[in-house]
Amino acid sequence: MANRSSKVKLCASDRVFFTIAYIMITLLTLVVLYPLVYILSASFSSGEAVTMGRVVLWPVDFSLEGYKKVFAYSDVWIGYRNTLFYVVVGTVINVFMTLICAYPLARKGLPHKGVIMFIFTFTMMFSGGLIPTYLLVNSLHMVNTYWAMLIPGAMAVYQMIITRTFFQNTIPDELIESAKIDGCSDFRFFGAFVIPLSQAIIAVIALQYAVGHWNSYFNALIYLQNKNLYPLQIFLRQILVMSQFEAQDIFDEETAAIMQGMKDLIKYSLIVVSTAPILCMYPFLQKYFVKGVMIGSLKG
Amino acid sequence: MLERALKALKKKYGNWWQLYVFLLLPLAYIIIFKYIPMVGVQIAFRKYTHRGGIWGSKWVGMSNFIKFFNSPKASVIILNTLKLSVYSIFVGFPFPIIFALFLNTIEAPRYKKIVQTITYMPHFISTVVLVGIIMQVFNSTLGVAPKIWKTLTGVQRVDVLASPNGFVHLYTWSGVWQGFGWGSIMYLAALTAVSPDLHEAAQIDGATRWQRVLHVDLPSILPTITIMLILRMGSVMSIGFEKAFLMQNDLNISASEVISTYEYKIGLANAGSTDYSRSAAIGLFNSVINMIMLIIVNTISGKLSSTSLW
The missing domain is CATH 1.10.3720.10 (MetI-like)
Structure with a gap:
């Protein structure tokens, strides 16, 4: 495409068009990028520069003060530890459940497949809602335990459908047939053929689940009251959105103005500390995320 | 008679039972965490009390909805x-x-x-x-x-x-x-x-x-x-x-x-x-x-x- 059109000499109106297109795309990209750069720069500036609004693009009075305070903030580390736990354990449960659910439903000829599929897909259309779900989780004695963060969301039907579509398109019927003839059980076939053939889809859904766990705060908000179980996002809400700093001890005797600057600085550093792991990793994993969107758009 | 029925069942499901085993856990999950709340949603038509719970609280018909829409x-x-x-x-x-x-x-x-x-x-x-x-x-x-x-x-x-x-x-x-x-x-x-x-x-x-x-x-x-x-x-x-x-x-x-x-x-x-x-x-x-x-x-x-x- 590129070769072909470069052979054709650009006419004047095309040149105008391409200029406009480049300007528009570049502007949009800058609009996306600017707040991110601004926050990064502010987090490396001094508290005073932040309060006086002197940070515009690059760090002003370079300092690591904000990060020092964040690292001294014990809540942040409780949150980080818990979030890592929920991400790892939660994602393992999610992927396991999704695979064992999607595989049989991808097989041709399974009796009652339509009914079983309907049982799953119906939950995408209708749900009991917040309170009935809460009452259930409560009656299972999961409220205020780690389980509340792992089990009620053990599988997303949407991801299951994506995985099922993938299985249908990549696992040839002939392979199943010949394995059957050789006396291979479904359990063995799943372990020996399906899993190795599904590395790509496992990466896709694992990443989506993991990002979901990392970013979610709703379940924690309704199910958890014990601070030691809180994921990072709950602490972030307290600090970033409600401006509540529980550990006042990280502030030494400082004047109100300096403290305000410090608080803002901590917020910026915290945004970086909590978001950088995902934003730094994502460009390397981009193709898996994009693939997730693409498979999701195929008919299940 | 029973034997025949069993044989028919075996013929239909015999090859598939392992796949149903796969589905046991996901089905249990979806029924417990998605369908039980759908049953629990009946409290919208009751006046929920902690003592009565989902099944024992008093029925009040549409009054919860009416109260909401009238507010x-x-x-x-x-x-x-x-x-x-x-x-x-x-x-x-x-x-x-x-x-x-x-x-x-x-x-x-x-x-x-x-x-x-x-x-x-x-x-x-x-x-x-x-x-x-x-x-x-x-x-x-x-x-x-x-x-x-x-x-x-x-x-x-x-x-x-x-x-x-x-x-x-x-x-x-x-x-x-x-x-x-x-x-x-x-x-x-x-x-x-x-x-x-x-x-x-x-x-x-x-x-x-x-x-x-x-x-x-x-x-x-x-x-x-x-x-x-x-x-x-x-x-x-x-x-x-x-x-x-x-x-x-x-x-x-x-x-x-x-x-x-x-x-x-x-x-x-x-x-x-x-x-x-x-x-x-x-x-x-x-x-x-x-x-x-x-x-x-x-x-x-x-x-x-x-x-x-x-």
Whole structure:
């Protein structure tokens, strides 16, 4: 495409068009990028520069003060530890459940497949809602335990459908047939053929689940009251959105103005500390995320 | 007789039992965590008490719904929900399409890749952090956005974080900021499927690049656009809880209270004065509307093409 059109000499109106297109795309990209750069720069500036609004693009009075305070903030580390736990354990449960659910439903000829599929897909259309779900989780004695963060969301039907579509398109019927003839059980076939053939889809859904766990705060908000179980996002809400700093001890005797600057600085550093792991990793994993969107758009 | 029946069963299911074993755990999960709450939603028609529980509380018919609809809040929060959602569709839907159409014309693969990587990024920012960013950037005293606005126009803006109107715009445009890059993936993929022959033919006929965007690219992705729009319409009454809740404050609450946040407040937020039944009624009302919308939308999209949820 590129070769072909470069052979054709650009006419004047095309040149105008391409200029406009480049300007528009570049502007949009800058609009996306600017707040991110601004926050990064502010987090490396001094508290005073932040309060006086002197940070515009690059760090002003370079300092690591904000990060020092964040690292001294014990809540942040409780949150980080818990979030890592929920991400790892939660994602393992999610992927396991999704695979064992999607595989049989991808097989041709399974009796009652339509009914079983309907049982799953119906939950995408209708749900009991917040309170009935809460009452259930409560009656299972999961409220205020780690389980509340792992089990009620053990599988997303949407991801299951994506995985099922993938299985249908990549696992040839002939392979199943010949394995059957050789006396291979479904359990063995799943372990020996399906899993190795599904590395790509496992990466896709694992990443989506993991990002979901990392970013979610709703379940924690309704199910958890014990601070030691809180994921990072709950602490972030307290600090970033409600401006509540529980550990006042990280502030030494400082004047109100300096403290305000410090608080803002901590917020910026915290945004970086909590978001950088995902934003730094994502460009390397981009193709898996994009693939997730693409498979999701195929008919299940 | 029994033996024959068993044999028939074995013939039908014998080859499949292992696959049903696979399904045991997922089915148990979905029944416990999705279907039991659907049974539990009956408390919307009862007056829930802790002693009575789901099955023992007194039936009150539709009174929870009537109470909700008669309260002055009902129309406000339903309108707020609709307003946010329609506005979000109105600006949020065309944006990724236009972006994809223009990005597709750019013939520098490296530049394109960089643009994509950057514009996809905000998708991965959590709602809490997004709202945190909004509150820092638009803070009336030290935020960078009011400052830029002032240097550009010379006028001091009112505090957008504290105004109902400001909330609506911030909510919507921050959604566009976060989602347009990611939303363009589908359209970019559809655009790569456009046959080069069409472009070549148009070029031979003397079409400019802009004319090809309008008459080749756009018509080619129109089916994708239609389906996406129809599916998007299915969620017109569901404004997610997280962002609206986080962006709420006392000064913008008249615009930022939506069905999902109200449901949470009535049901769980204020310890002591919670009303499970009324909250469940509000939730059920919303679920039913959403389901009806989804069914309508899916029927339409199923008629127009093969894309549907089931």
